[in-house]
Amino acid sequence: MKSSKLPIIYGIVVIAVVLLMLPKYAFNDPDTFWHIELGSYMLEHKQVLYHAIHTFYEDKLPYIPHEFGFQILVALSYQAFGWPGAYLLTALSLLLLIPGLLRLARISRKELGMEEEHPLLLLFVLLIACWIYYGYFKIRPQMISAGLIVWFVVYLREFQLRVGWKPAAALIALSLLIANIHTGVWLVIAVFTGMALLESLLNKQLNKPRMLAFLGVWLVGLLNPGGLKSLFFILTVTKNDFNMLINEWQPLQFNKLDSLPIMLLLLFFVLTLPFALRGKPFRFFLAAGILYLGIANFKQNLFMWLLIPYFAAAALDAAPPWLRSWRSQLRMPAILLCLAVGLAVNSAYVFVRTPQIDAKNYPVEEMNYIMERKPEGKRPRVLSTYGTSGYVMFRGGDILTDGRQDPFITEQSKGTLGWTAFERSMHGFSVYLPEIVSYDKPDYVIVRSDSSWKLYDGWVEAFGEPSFKGTYGSVFVIPRR
Template identity: 25%
Template structure:
């Protein structure tokens, strides 16, 4: 007997499992828990970014002080300078989860956020296309997310981005004003991550589309204008206020800092990139089936493609938002192009195997999380090097690699610099990079200005060779990832 996975009515001869398989929520649940299980099982991979560490430390600081900081409490170079974390809510979540569950906590909330995001997307796609095509679309989106899938605030904001965009698109399709409950989504998003500004831009673009394409422009403007005004107000209800709206533009203007931070670099197409696979698949489908799309949606997708090609961290925006924007137009055309006899069916045995594999994965992930996740020495957590410095009597200000700043903050040690490039600004980052890259005069001036007494660097740093030659500096630890120096009295 064959089971049609398009969720038609069941007959009495079907087993309980087959009857469940005709219900959409069953497949959504299988997809969500399977993705969660996979991400949980590779938990250490989600913790490989140095910024995760200072985000957790910031969250714990806010929990301990019961306030959001107004000035920098962590570095020694910019201590007391204005710094209001724009991702404070996500940092509190990460900090609280680590305080309660150790490293398992950030892994759990990150895996949950990613699985919810893709399940929301899949639910939306299933409104328009057959299950096989919807699952394919969700997997393609996952490819664009995976490079930036980390225990950091942007991942916690993904579910809200998906919910926001999906419901705006549905409102446009139905010719209605977006529901006011979405304002709560915007409020939470604005306090989780700076990408909420994109949500305001998307709402504005769809409002403009409504005015330009609907029969009564004045009525469309009256319908959307109050929602847009309330959306902007919700976006300003953060500790940063108006500055929160301007923050993404401030960061985008830091040309030097963005040029040296890897996630802000364009994709390197000398090796295969996930965004390349996504673009190839989508272009093939568009050309093969000859899809016709509204001009406004084409323009929006061109903007997303532009962002994805300027920075690897924007690939996730294209992968997540483009299906939501395009599927109302593509879905009916794809359904019409696929002959009914080509639709995929699933046998009883295949159904049992699929459900069994998903259940096994989920059980294994729970057992793995229950055991706890431990992280030993890693490229961004040089604990042995710091221990060696402390044993050798090192103390005071440190000249550290950018990638070690997060762990220093996490360990309660004030860094010279860390991942908060927006705090330090282009001028300081440029000066720091000159010292790190081997400019002896700049390095010595930093040592004198900040009375630096020890150093924590990658072995590949040109500054290592300078410290080897400077009088009084002695190496106390070295491995493949870090070399540590102290300045002897």
């Protein structure tokens, strides 16, 4: 193949891969709705939230603002352009992530004394970016923090290669951004920094500039609205194993077909280690950490996808020798241009044909019915499932819980059956629903159409016939007693 044609082919591939990241799959995540609602509330009231809003508990339940930066950004995007605006934030996140993954692979090769470029690097990075998009880019905080974490590791390795104020400043700035956009993952970069410190100690290179930079990364993380509670948010959500009730926190099941890509990633990661470790302390520490996170659960498996280019880059020289003679000659500005073209096309498509809320998975028609009948200036109390409550709040209802855990696993939220609000929301749509309704006193109850007939008949006996049936399910009106 003539080398003059390679840049054109690579450019076409970049644009094609971006176009294959179909925008509709970024929408309809249950968390998106309450993120927008919280951000909108903060913008309207010009304050950071420290309590849950629009719940049956009014403003009495404490909330740790561990994602407030993302919530502000997504609310601004939504207020400006509606759902296409939310997708624009997704597109910008991809524009941050993909060059970061490529730079991470290149810095890995540079560390090992290899030529930074390899003809397979860009193709591999695009493949990884595709999986990350479909698995994790759902208009949630991780779509921004993913790119920030990748760039943090890039600058961390550049700083270790050559101490300087520019990479040090970048590290501190990225630490501050992560601590305010998605504080819950800040601990990961704090641990990465600790790995770099240990590396410096073992290599007898721990000097004053390095120590100051590492301390700066750690200390600047405290400059977030939630302070230490936000930085250590993982301790809150894992308390009493409440997080295990949510699918993405549960252990990975490698015997299921859905886990096949993750299993293949794990096997590939292990195969890269003989090429990638090379007796380097930081690489060993990072591999151990990523292996732990990568097999823990779906939520934390993201870190293995983000950092696999760092390890895979060193193994690419095992490819057939004839491949090494290829040179894409596609420099970063050209790659950015191709990415921008693909994302611009996707964004234009979203503006022309905006994806609709899935009425089979969310009570769209049911909330239309409720909101048409609510008293002026009053939010109706609506009991819906945990996964749909964020949407109900977004539409204007007060709810038992939304997609957050911390306000709803507190002692203040305990009620009938000795269950917290979170437990009542997760387990309540069962034989216990009449008792929970009697305790929480909602104005409306929305139940799914695929509920068992036995349960449904029991609910009809307790609440009377539903006043409305829609695509998602049925609406029961609960009279005040």
